[in-house]
Amino acid sequence: MRVTTSFPLGTLRDTPSEADIISHKLLLRGGYIRRINSGIYAYMPIMLRVIEKISKIIEDELNNNGCTKLLLPQLHPADLWKRSERWEAYTAGEGIMFNLKDRQGKEFGLGPTHEEVITIIASEIINSYKQLPQCFYQIQTKFRDEIRPRFGLMRSREFIMKDGYSFHSSKEDLALFYEKMGKAYEKIFKNCGLQAVGVEADSGAIGGASSKEFMVTADAGEDSILFTESGSYAANIEKAVSIPSEPVELETYRSELLETPNQKTVFDICKKNNLDPSQIIKVVIFLAKFEDKTNLPILACIRGDQQINEVKLFNLINLKHSSSLINLDIIENKSIVEKNLVDFPLGFIGPDIDNKNIKVNSNWNKKWFRIVDNSAKNLSTFISGGNKINFHKVFKKYSFEEEEFLTADIRNAKQGDKINAESNEVLKEKRGIEIGHIFQLGQKYSAKLNAKFSDKDGKLKNLWMGCYGIGVTRIAQAAIEQNYDDKGICWPIQIAPFEVIIIPTNFKDPLQMELSNEIYNNFKDNNIDILLDDRDERAGVKFKDAELIGIPFQIIIGRDSINKEIEFISRSNKSKIKIASNKLLETFISETKAMY
C-alpha cells in the first residue's frame, strides 16, 4: 500500500486527554482508532489490518481443530433470553445488555454472547449422537453497556470477539474437547506473538461447571492473577483459593465492652487498641436482590486481615436460592439503613446482631442470611462490633454454629498465602488482561432451551455444551501493553498492520523514487505486507510516524540510493544495518522467519 494514494495515516502530535493507559494512548496517537462516543470507537484502516491478522490466526487454528465458522444475528429476541432465564439479569439492574423495542413493540437485546441463539440452532440441526461433537464459531462485533467504559478497546461498549460453542454427547467428550480448545488457545496466543497464561476462573453470568481464562500479564491489567512460582497453580483472584495465615492469639481483656469512639475501620481499632487485624471479625452488610423480587439482607463475617471476595459471595448466595440473584450491593447508604433497619450502628455491627433490627415495614426479608468465611469460623475469642455506637465487644467462647451461620470460602486469596495445608508453596500476584475464556457449560442451556439429541441407546438427552471466547480487539491492545517503548508501538510481526515500511528521505529525488518503487514491487510480489511512505514530508516526520505506528522493520532510502544501498532497521531490537538493495529481500526473509 502507498500512503498517499491508498493508505492515509492519521497520527496525532498530542496524546488525547481521554486516554489513561499507554496502549490506549498509542492506539489514539497512532491513528489506529478514533473515538465516536464513550466506549465506542471506529477502527481505522491500519487498525482493521491488525484485527484481520488476529482473526486469520484464530480461524486457521480453529479450523485445524474441526471448528466451523458461521455468523449469528446481533439482534436477539427477548423471548429466547427469557427461556434461558437470563433476560432479567442481563437487562435489569446492573445488566450489561443494550436492549430496545422494535416498531411492533417487541423486545430485543444486542448480543453480548450467543449461547441462546446457537443452542436454538443446534436444537434444530442436531438429531443424533452420530453428528457429535460439533463446534461452531464466529468473529463478530459484540455489545456491552458498560457502566464505566474505559481503557480504549479494553472495556469498550462495542468490541470484536470470537465466540465458539461446542456440542457433545457426554460430559467426558466435552471435557476432552475443552482440553483440546485450551491447547488451541495457547497456540493462537503464541501465534499472535503474545505471552499469555491460562488461569482458573469464575464462570460468572455465563454459568457452567469449569472455566479457564487466558491472561496477558501487564501492569495495566484489570485482573489480579495468583500463581505459584513452580506453575503448579494459577487462578484469577475471583476464583483463587488458599490457606489464610495463622491468626495472632488474643490476650484476655478485662471488660467485655471496648470503647472505640469513631473507630469504624479495622485499621483504626488495631491502631488505637494495639490489636492485630487477625484478632478482629469484620461484619459487612449486603443486600441481595433476586429476579423474583426478594430482597435478602446478608451479614458476611470475615477475619479482619482478610478481604471479602464479592464474586465468591455472589455465587454462593445465588446457589443457595431458587431464584436468580440479580444484584448484590454493600449497604453503606445512611438513608437505606434508616428506611429498613432500626437501631443499627453501622461500623459497629457484630455477628450476633438481632433479626429484630430489620424494620417490620421494610420490603426486606425479616431474617439475616448469615455467612462466615472459613478464616473466621474457628475463632471463638475475638473482637467485633458491639451493636452500639462507638463500642466494640470482646467475644469469648463464641460459637458461629449456634447462630445458624453458613460457613464458606468468601475470601480473596492473596500474595503470600499457602496454596494448601500440605504444601509449602506460596502464592504470588500479578496483573493480567483477560484475552480469552473457555467454559464447560454442561447442560445448563440445552436443558432450558430443550436442545436434545438421540443417544446410542435411542434415548433423547440434553446436549452437553462448551463455550469459548477470545477478545480480538483486546488482543490488539494487550499486545501493545507488552510491546512498546518511548517512541511508540513495537508490534509482534505476526499481527503488525504491515511487516515492513519503506521510508524514502526525499521521495522527490528520482533515484530514491525509483529504488523505493523497485523494492516495493519486489516485496509485494513476494506477498510481504509492505507500506511505502511516499509522502512529500520531512524525513524526520516520516521516521517518527513509522516508529509510532510500530511497523517491525524499516527500509530507509537515502543518499546511498545512488549506490543501491539502503538502511534496514529492526524496530524492536533497534539494530540497524547498511545493505545492498539486491540482498534486502533475502535478509528480510531470513530475519523474519525466526519470528513467526
Place this chain on the structure above:
Amino acid sequence: MRVTTSFPLGTLRDTPSEADIISHKLLLRGGYIRRINSGIYAYMPIMLRVIEKISKIIEDELNNNGCTKLLLPQLHPADLWKRSERWEAYTAGEGIMFNLKDRQGKEFGLGPTHEEVITIIASEIINSYKQLPQCFYQIQTKFRDEIRPRFGLMRSREFIMKDGYSFHSSKEDLALFYEKMGKAYEKIFKNCGLQAVGVEADSGAIGGASSKEFMVTADAGEDSILFTESGSYAANIEKAVSIPSEPVELETYRSELLETPNQKTVFDICKKNNLDPSQIIKVVIFLAKFEDKTNLPILACIRGDQQINEVKLFNLINLKHSSSLINLDIIENKSIVEKNLVDFPLGFIGPDIDNKNIKVNSNWNKKWFRIVDNSAKNLSTFISGGNKINFHKVFKKYSFEEEEFLTADIRNAKQGDKINAESNEVLKEKRGIEIGHIFQLGQKYSAKLNAKFSDKDGKLKNLWMGCYGIGVTRIAQAAIEQNYDDKGICWPIQIAPFEVIIIPTNFKDPLQMELSNEIYNNFKDNNIDILLDDRDERAGVKFKDAELIGIPFQIIIGRDSINKEIEFISRSNKSKIKIASNKLLETFISETKAMY
C-alpha cells in the same frame, strides 16, 4: 472440507412455509440460513462462505480503485444524527432506524448507513486539498426496522452491506470519481457472475444530487425498471420520466353535473358512462407531516389513466417546504376525514374543492396545497368529482392556473410511454432486485457536520461527498433468483461456497475412500475449494443434497474406482463425462478458467 468432521450440511426435506420466493426457499432448504426472528437470520457455515467470496470480490476491486477499508461503529449517538437533521425522520413515524437508550439514558441508533459517522471522522483527519480525494469503505452488518420484513435476505432487518464514502475538493472531482465507482460496480457484479444493469434512481432519504441503482433483473424483484430496447435509457420507476399518451378528446355533455351513484373509481365511471380514463381527472388527498409538526393537506390531481408516483410527490413536497417531510399518507380513513374536514364527499372530490372544507378546529393547515401533474395541466375540458356525494362534474374551459396549482411531474412512467417528445423510442418494463446504489451527496453532510478542508487558495470549504452501497447478502440471494432449476441452486462459480464436491457413492468401500481422499488432497493442494461428502449415507441422498446446495461441479466416485475412473458433472449445463482420475485436475482447471 469434509462433511462429517468439519462442514456439516443442514439441508431440509420440506420447504418451510415462511418462504414465498424461490431464492428464499432454496436458502432455507439448502441449510444456508436459519430464521431466528422476523427478518433476522443466522448465516450458516455454507452461507458465510458465499458472503466471504462476494466480500473478497468487492474488496479486491475497491482496493484497485484506491479505496481503503475500515470498520465503523454500529451504535450511533443520536446527537450526530440530530446534527445532520436525520434523527427524527429515521426514528419517528415510518423511521427505519432501531434505537435505544443506554444505562445513562443517552440515545443511540443502530446504523442503517454511516454518512454521519464517516463525515465526523473526515472532519478530523482531512485538513488539506492535498489529502483528497479519499474513499473509505466497510463491509458490515446493517440494521433496518422494516415494517414488513420479507423475502428472506432481500428485505431483512439485519443484513450485510458494503458502504463506502468518498471525499473530494470539488464537484467535478466527485462526478469523476462517481463515474469511476460506477465502472467498478459493473466489474464487481460481473465478477460475481451476475447480470446487472445500472438505472437512474431516486436519492431517497440519503439525499444528494444524482444517484444510480444497480439491478439484477428477476421476476421476484421488488423494483420496477423502465428502459428502452436500445439501452439509451434505464431508470427505476420511482425516478423514470416519460411522455404520457395523448388523451381522448371529450365530447360535449348536455349537463354540467353527472349523476354517478356509487361510482367512486375511474374504472366505474368510465364503464357506466362510456368514458375513457384519459378524460377524467382523479383527485387524491394526502396529508404531509413535517418535522416541525406542520400537517399540510395535499390535493393531488392527475389524469385518470395515470398513476401518482408517491416518491416524486414526496420529494416535491419536501423541496417546497423548509422543514423536513416525515410522513406522506393517503387520506382514506373515514374518522380522520370527519375529524378534520366538513362536507367532504370522499370519492367525489374535484380539483376546485374549497379550502373551507378544512375544519377550523383541525390541526391541519387551513389551505390545500394543490398540485397538478403534467399529464393533466393542459386539459381544460374533463370530468372530475362534483364535490357532492354521487355526483361528478363536467369541467369546461377550466384553468388550473387560476386555482394556484403547482404543476409538476408526479406520475409513474409506464410501459409504452415515449421517452421524450422528439424520440420514437418507447419504454419497456421489467422487475429488478436492487443490489447496489451510488450517490453524489454533494455538500449536504459536510455542511451540516462542519467537515471542511483548506483549498489551494487557503480558504476553508465544505468537503464534496459521494456514497456507494452494495447489498452483500442481497447479491447472494439475487444470484439464486438468476441461477436455479427444479433441483436447487446453480451458483455462479465465482461465489459458490465450494467450486466442486466429491460424492463417493459408498464411502465405506476402501477403494472409493482412497480415491476420494487422493482427489480431495490433490485439489486442495491446488487451492481449489473442494468439499468431500464423506457421510455414510445413500448415494441418492448425497446426489440430492449436492444438487440442492448447488455446487457447480460434482465428482462422482463409484464402481469404476477400480479403474481409477470417475464421473465429472457440471451442475449448470448438466454435462456428464467419464474421465480418468489423473486427467481430472487439468480438466477441472480448463473447464473453470473460462467461467471466471
